[in-house]
Amino acid sequence: MTGHPLLSTLTDPDPRRGIRFYDGRGGWDFSPYPVLARAGFALADRLRAEGVVPGDVVVAATGSTPEFVTALLGATAAGAAFSPHAAPALFEDPEEHRRRTERTFDAVRPSVVVTRPEWAGTFRAAATGRHRPRVLAVTVGELSADPGGRQVARPPADRALVQFTSGSSGPARAVAVSAEALSANIRGIRRWLRMEAEDATASWLPFHHDMGLIGCLLTPVSSGADLWVMRPEDFLRSPTEWLRVFGSGSARLTASPAFGLRHVTRRVPHEALEGMDFAAWRAVIVGAERIPPDVLKDFAALLAPHGFASRALLPAYGLAEATLAVTGSPLDEEPRELLADRATLTVGHRMRPADDADRAVPLVSCGRPVVAGGKVLITDRLGRPLSDGRVGEIVVSGPSVADGYADGHPDGGQERPERGGFSGRQFRTGDSGFVHDGDLYVVGRLGDSLKCRGTTVFAEELEACLAGLESLRTAGAAVLLGTAHGVDTAVAVVERRPGPWVTELTELLRRRVPDLAVVVVAGPRGTVLRTSSAKPRRRAMWEAHLADRLGTVCSPAPSAAAAAAGPHRTPAPKSRAL
Missing domain, CATH: 3.30.300.30 (ANL, C-terminal domain)
Structure with a gap:
């Protein structure tokens, strides 16, 4: 288990800390880390009994629940790769979920699927194609009460994680992440945020998405820090409850796409913030394809009367193929913005500041590499490096770049692949951007652009x-x-x-x-x-x-x-x- 970021959580959990799950009614249910670790070891025993060996893949489809964390710890203790999958949504078409599940099984070829009892039948029905994983229905209560759980952890195989791309520009792709890459990314995030065990995180992001999984689950859990978890649907209904965790001083760190901040500003009235104090809220990592400056300004303006500092907003750039984080804005500095001349935001051109409001495009800096040894390069159509200020494709490299796509197909059979491709520890992102004064500015996806x-x-x-x-x-x-x-x-x-x-x-x-x-x-x-x-x-x-x-x-x-x-x-x- 040497080098795996979850080792200390499994073997030396702090009984004072754990994860609080929102119950949907204004309350929070506490799962201490020792209970989750004990359940993880018990699940690892069951996985071994099912024939799981290091190198196999275990899929977790439990939603944002204690069972997800247990499946993560159990797969890790068994030396297997862990792969998250979305549980059935309330109003989702069952046939569409079955097709999506079958695609996941075809991509990652899991040995076992861990789910909650109420969804076991759904996943057994989907396990009828070429790859037929066994389905385990578990609860934390059942597992943590198992007296036979052995606290034994097997060394991990080459893969620690198989996660999926967002699927915004094509079918979601399975990405194989090594334990070394996972550890490097988590260390980079912790160093960037100056994160200690006392720094609690609160999140509404789904666990099966890379930002929610790496940034808001694995990073705090591996740090032994407290975590407050809301389901996405609860956040959409009650964003004030999410804010209340920070306004009460219970949490200091979070991450969100720009959409989440916009949802807060549209749904939360000023009077709902009475009595809250956001002075201790230290970091809001904001990740998106391109971050709208007005979203940051509106969010800061809403919370500023209650102590929120706009320097806590940390625009960032990341992607599943780099495990998660690539660049981030410095802690304790105001977000940086520039107005670029839109005519120069074309591959190979040098970005010029706008001198005409009609031609101005506001862009937000996504900061600098956060992973030690990580680099960002801007290249032209032929892959040749471009100098600072010139617009081109964003290429990332370093120790947290993933091993490649788990399905083994470099372009997934698409005419226009979602991303550019892997080459060792380097990845062509398919995104357009430039570097200015050392900071990365993201312009957009090359596949979602036209010449005019x-x-x-x-x-x-x-x-x-x-x-x-x-x-x-x-x-x-x-x-x-x-x-x-x-x-x-x-x-x-x-x-x-x-x-x-x-x-x-x-x-x-x-x-x-x-x-x-x-x-x-x-x-x-x-x-x-x-x-x-x-x-x-x-x-x-x-x-x-x-x-x-x-x-x-x-x-x-x-x-x-x-x-x-x-x-x-x-x-x-x-x-x-x-």
Whole structure:
């Protein structure tokens, strides 16, 4: 077990600390670390009895529960690789969950699936394909009461973790992470946050997502620090309860996509914060494809009257293929922002500050590498390094880069792979950005961009324009870019009934991207497909749009003939950013 970050939690748990799980009714249920460790060892015995050996994969599908932590510790003690999987959601189509589960089984080939009793039948029904793992239904109460649990931990095999990418730009990919890479990333996060055992974390992120798993579960648990856990659905219903943990001084650290901060500012009224004190809240790691500056400012403004310091906001960049964290903003410094000239945000160009408000694109710094030995490189189309200030593909390297994709296919059979690819401890991310004064600035995904009048346009930038429309302030929205019927097209997907806003939005996009066809699609809540971290699933929505099953088209779908007829629909070249 040497080198595995969970070793001390298994063998020397602090009885004063543990994990508190929100009960959905305003209370918290406490699971001390010794109880979770005892249950983990008991589960390890059961896994061995099922024939699990070092190198096998154990899948956990329990939701954000004590059983998930037990499965993590049990798989670790058995020397197996651990792989998280989403439990069935309340309103999820059972057939869609079965298909997703079968894809997971095909990718990671698990020996055993650990779940809660109420979901055992669901996973047994899904274990009928080429790979048929055994299903264990467990509870922490049952396992921790087992008197026969042996506190024996086997050495880990090459893989410690198999986690999945978010799936925002294509099918989610299984990523194999070694114990060394996992430890390096956790050490980097702890050093970045100056994290000690006294620094409690609170999180609503799902455990099966890399930010929730590595940043908000494994890091505090391996540090022996207290952890407060809400299920995502409870956070969405009651974001004030999440804030209350920090406002009472119980927790100091957290991480969230920008969506979570925006949800707080939209749902939490000022009067709900009375009596809270956020002065001790030290770090809010904010990770997203591209971080909207207004989200940071609005969140800080809401909490500032109650002691929150904006320097606690730490914009960051990370991805599953690098275990999690790549870069992060320095602790105790204000977030850095610059206004770039959008015409220069094209691969190979040198970024210039904007001298015209109409051409300005606000970008937030994601800081510098947080893992010792980690590096960020910006490259051109041919993979050649670019100097500071030039825009190109973000390439990351270092000891926390994963071993590769667990399914063994470098591009997953996709024509346009979600990410660029592995080469040893180096990974081409498929994301565009540049380095300025030593800080990384993320521009957007290269696969979600098009050329318009010689300038690269990113979906994230157009979404920021939509967010500025007062008529769409509370509506879910996403922008898709691609070629439909031979014409380069921008599709705005909005969760709202058709109305006057359609004309306003269409005119806005036509001014911003005059060489692209513009289509507006409206639909009910849920039309904008999202990942577990609330990123838009653009590839899936684009395919649904082409199949006429995404929503109500409020402006005519483009055809080659129609595009050529209108002045605002002149076909653009079919070239991509790369």
